Amino acid sequence: xxxxxxxxxxxxxxxxxxxxxxxxxxxxxxxxxxxxxxxxxxxxxxxxxxxxxxxxxxxxxxxxxxxxxxxxxxxxxxxxxxxxxxxxxxxxxxxxxxxxxxxxxxxxxxxxxxxxxxxxxxxxxxxxxxxxxxxxxxxxxxxxxxxxxxxxxxxxxxxxxxxxxxxxxxxxxxxxxxxxxxxxxxxxxxxxxxxxxxxxxxxxxxxxxxxxxxxxxxxxxxxxxxxxxxxxxxxxxxxxxxxxxxxxxxxxxxxxxxxxxxxxxxxxxxxxxxxxxxxxxxxxxxxxxxxxxxxxxxxxxxxxxxxxxxxxxxxxxxxxxxxxxxxxxxxxxxxxxxxxxxxxxxxxxxxxxxxxxxxxxxxxxxxxxxxxxxxxxx
Ligand code: BMA
Numbered sequence: 001x002x003x004x005x006x007x008x009x010x011x012x013x014x015x016x017x018x019x020x021x022x023x024x025x026x027x028x029x030x031x032x033x034x035x036x037x038x039x040x041x042x043x044x045x046x047x048x049x050x051x052x053x054x055x056x057x058x059x060x061x062x063x064x065x066x067x068x069x070x071x072x073x074x075x076x077x078x079x080x081x082x083x084x085x086x087x088x089x090x091x092x093x094x095x096x097x098x099x100x101x102x103x104x105x106x107x108x109x110x111x112x113x114x115x116x117x118x119x120x121x122x123x124x125x126x127x128x129x130x131x132x133x134x135x136x137x138x139x140x141x142x143x144x145x146x147x148x149x150x151x152x153x154x155x156x157x158x159x160x161x162x163x164x165x166x167x168x169x170x171x172x173x174x175x176x177x178x179x180x181x182x183x184x185x186x187x188x189x190x191x192x193x194x195x196x197x198x199x200x201x202x203x204x205x206x207x208x209x210x211x212x213x214x215x216x217x218x219x220x221x222x223x224x225x226x227x228x229x230x231x232x233x234x235x236x237x238x239x240x241x242x243x244x245x246x247x248x249x250x251x252x253x254x255x256x257x258x259x260x261x262x263x264x265x266x267x268x269x270x271x272x273x274x275x276x277x278x279x280x281x282x283x284x285x286x287x288x289x290x291x292x293x294x295x296x297x298x299x300x301x302x303x304x305x306x307x308x309x310x311x312x313x314x315x316x317x318x319x320x321x322x323x324x325x326x327x328x329x330x331x332x333x334x335x336x337x338x339x340x341x342x343x344x345x346x347x348x349x350x351x352x353x354x355x356x357x358x359x360x361x362x363x364x365x366x367x368x369x370x371x372x373x374x375x376x377x378x
Contacts, residue, residue, distance in 0.1 A: 028292070030232050030257045032223050038178075038377045039185040039230050042124070043257060045376040046232075046294045050325040053364040055124065055371055057087025057328035058345055059299075062114045063106045066334040066347040070110065076332050076347040077367070081360045086371035087326045088118050089299075093130035093140060095172055096165035103130055103139075104331065108172065115176050119184040122372035125176075126187035126234065126298075126328065131165065133200040134158040140199050149206035149214050163221060170226035183230035185377070189298060191215055193238040193262055194249050208249045215251035234258035236298040239276065243283050253291050258325070259284060260298030270307070270314040277318035285323060297327035301344030305352040311359035320364065 029035070030043040049055060058077055061084065063069070065076035077085050090111055093103035101107045115125050130140040135148040135158055151158040176184040194211055197203035201211055215235070222228040235256045240246045250256070261280060265273040281297070288295035297319075302310055319327065332343035346353040359365060366374075 031219065031255050032229055032231060032233075034223075034229050035231070036183050036185070036229050038182055039232060041377050042185040043232055043294070045374065046124075046258070046296075046325045049366070049374065049376075050294060050323045052374075053366045053370075054319055054322070054324055055086035055326035055366045056360075057089060057124070057126065057326050058085040059089035059091070059328060059331040060104065060106060061085055061088050061332075062117070063110065064334065065332045066341075066343050066350070068334075076343075076345055079348040080346050080350075080353050080356055081367065083360070084121075084123065084368035086366050086368050087124040087126060087328055088114070089328050089331075090115065090125065090127045091130060092127060092169060092172065094132070095129075095168055096131050098168070104333065112172075112176060115184060115186075116178070119176075119178055119377075121368065122374070122376055123368055124187065124326065124371070124376060125184065126189055127173075128189045128192055129169070130199075131190075134162050134165070135200075143197065143200045143202070143205040146205050148200040149210040153210065153213055153217060163225075166218065166221050167226065170222055170228050173222075173228050173230060174226075176230070185230050185232065187234050187258055188231045189234040189236060189258075189260075190218055192234075192236045192298065194236075195240055195245060196238040211249050212251045216255050219251075219255050232257040232294075234260055234296070234298060236260040236262060239263045240280065240283075243287065246283060246287065253293070256291075256293055258296050258298070259288050259291070259293045260296040262299035263297070264300065264330075265302040265310075265314065268307070270310070273302075273314055274318045278322075281318070281322045281324065295324045297324055299328055299330055301330040304341055304343060305346060305350065308351050309355045310352055311355045312362075313355075316359055316362060 030040060061075045061077060068074060075084050091102050091104060095108060118125055132139055133142045133148050135151045136142050150156050152162040153159060173186060178184055191201045191211060193199060194202045197205065201214065219233055233256055235250060237246055238261065240261060261284060263277055284295045330344045332345060332347065334343060335341055346356045360367060
């Protein structure tokens, strides 16, 4: 009798535990409550992955690398490691002005195909947008005159133009579909590095309240007016001194899924980079856990990686022990029009390539093969 009762109690306990887990997962939704089921799954899986390891990402990985452009299946990361990254960054700058290619020359048609390929093999897509200044018509790096953010807001003289730009972004995002017609989830990262002064939406070029409003307006318009439901929203600053600076322009928990920051090593002082990245990651993780958000290093790099062992001696030391979902290295532009070299991950034969292979083999680092095994959309 006793043991029978005990069994009943443990059974009831078991059912309650399962039930509360399922309801917790069901009520934990991304900022878009009508997000597609694949987007919701990605949201939960990004959280899960943050406790498992760090997915490695690379901007424009499939489009070009150092010394090559548009070769099917090629990637500098794959040339070096035999594996693709797990996360792939893309950029929509100039889509708003109907250009056929983005500001770095990537044709939007090709970009869509790369994104489908990535989704089909279980990778993650994140998209940034260096949109032109709607007030001056010049580039994202044209902060003058201050007032561009106010102009883009409802009631501002460029709000209609800005909505027209968002219509084009919406059309692009809604054209990203998997084999069964389902929308491909995207981590959308607008208005990045918004605490710096170099973009028209950043720093002293607008008030914190104005950029918060523009972030919220952008999300509300895409979601509610254009019915775009395949996005997770990433909020991200540049390097920051402390928690207050990080949160000064934060649009709010209801508008954010991923929280991140960008950091680049400048100069040869690895220790300085490790200390700053480590401290900022800790602040980020605290913010993310208090607010139930997904922490990520949304951009990083050491331009032309001039240090043979930077990956294991600097980056790995900064990342190890942290629980972030992914870290995205910036683009391997190669030799640019002005002659300058720009790349952030090694290509075959580059001086840090061997060390990158060691870094790749670290159990916490996740590239495409491991990520595919995680079934991030199921
Ligand atoms: C910068 C550089 C530029 C590029 C821009 C937008 O960091 O890589 O060459 O145009 O990002 O992708």
